[in-house]
Amino acid sequence: MIIVKLQGGLGNQMFQYALGRHLSVINNVSLKLDTSAIDEANSGITKRKYGISVFKIKESFATKKEIAWFKKYHFKNGKIWFWYNRIFANRARYAWETRFNFDPWIMELKDPFYLDGYWQTEKYFKNIEDIIRKEYTLRNPLGVKSNELLSEISKTESVSLHVRRGDYVSDQKTNDWLGVCSVEYYNKAIETISARVKNPHFFVFSDDPVWAKENITPSFATTYASDNHNHPEEDMFLMSKCKHNIIANSSFSWWGAWLNINPEKIVIAPRQWYKTQKMDTRDIIPDTWVKI
Numbered sequence: 001m002i003i004v005k006l007q008g009g010l011g012n013q014m015f016q017y018a019l020g021r022h023l024s025v026i027n028n029v030s031l032k033l034d035t036s037a038i039d040e041a042n043s044g045i046t047k048r049k050y051g052i053s054v055f056k057i058k059e060s061f062a063t064k065k066e067i068a069w070f071k072k073y074h075f076k077n078g079k080i081w082f083w084y085n086r087i088f089a090n091r092a093r094y095a096w097e098t099r100f101n102f103d104p105w106i107m108e109l110k111d112p113f114y115l116d117g118y119w120q121t122e123k124y125f126k127n128i129e130d131i132i133r134k135e136y137t138l139r140n141p142l143g144v145k146s147n148e149l150l151s152e153i154s155k156t157e158s159v160s161l162h163v164r165r166g167d168y169v170s171d172q173k174t175n176d177w178l179g180v181c182s183v184e185y186y187n188k189a190i191e192t193i194s195a196r197v198k199n200p201h202f203f204v205f206s207d208d209p210v211w212a213k214e215n216i217t218p219s220f221a222t223t224y225a226s227d228n229h230n231h232p233e234e235d236m237f238l239m240s241k242c243k244h245n246i247i248a249n250s251s252f253s254w255w256g257a258w259l260n261i262n263p264e265k266i267v268i269a270p271r272q273w274y275k276t277q278k279m280d281t282r283d284i285i286p287d288t289w290v291k292i
């Protein structure tokens with residue numbers, strides 16, 4: 001079997017599942033999900049929950065016994081673990097992410113193994129794109145308000161614009177690591193889109209709709225979507241149905257843009273994904289997207 005560790009928010013979990021699903025296809029074995037890290041993280045500032053059940057995924061959960069079998073192969077930090085790591089740690093069984101950019105070695109793994117990382121690039125699942133798009137369709141119908149917004153999106157030269165704030169602002173450690181996209185970034189993105197799209201209609205999605213309405217003010221038709229806190233997957237779906245996308249440095253809006261099947265879509269993404277310079281982010285943005 002293959003087990004993938006799920007962690008972070010909805011967008012992060014989608015990356016993790018997508019890699020696991022690809023490797024399960026390559027190895028022709030079942031994929032199981034480990035959600036224990038999400039349950040443990042709920043004691044922190046940012047509350048997380050297992051989110052990808054809203055999609056039509058292949059859903060199977062690993063048992064504690066199955067997880068424990070793999071964890072004995074996990075590399076442990078600290079000098080006291082030198083001999084343990086030398087004798088027991090095995091990345092071919094417990095595959096932990098060692099770098100942010102694409103690691104081709106991961107694609108050569110042979111089951112059984114456990115995946116622990118974020119895996120934020122389409123290169124980990126591009127070869128099964130059709131499967132991922134099919135499985136990342138919603139299980140349940142849209143709510144009334146989302147349906148009304150979808151109708152407006154379908155009738156216009158729609159451009160989704162996502163503003164991610166939340167813990168990016170309230171949690172100092174997260175802010176130091178990730179930062180937030182500036183108003184200048186959004187203004188430049190709006191300018192870039194409007195130069196290429198006639199009569200754009202901007203649909204602004206944000207976890208801080210008050211801030212977004214006060215600070216993101218395109219001189220074009222604009223609709224501000226209210227924060228769909230209870231059903232974020234509906235916002236992601238609506239973003240994917242817009243003709244074009246302006247994303248934040250957020251895996252959530254990354255997926256909203258990636259799931260957009262418009263062959264002529266323009267996607268604007270921030271060139272600097274992280275505030276810190278420690279991460280090599282060259283592989284997170286697909287080549288066809290515009291970085292500013």
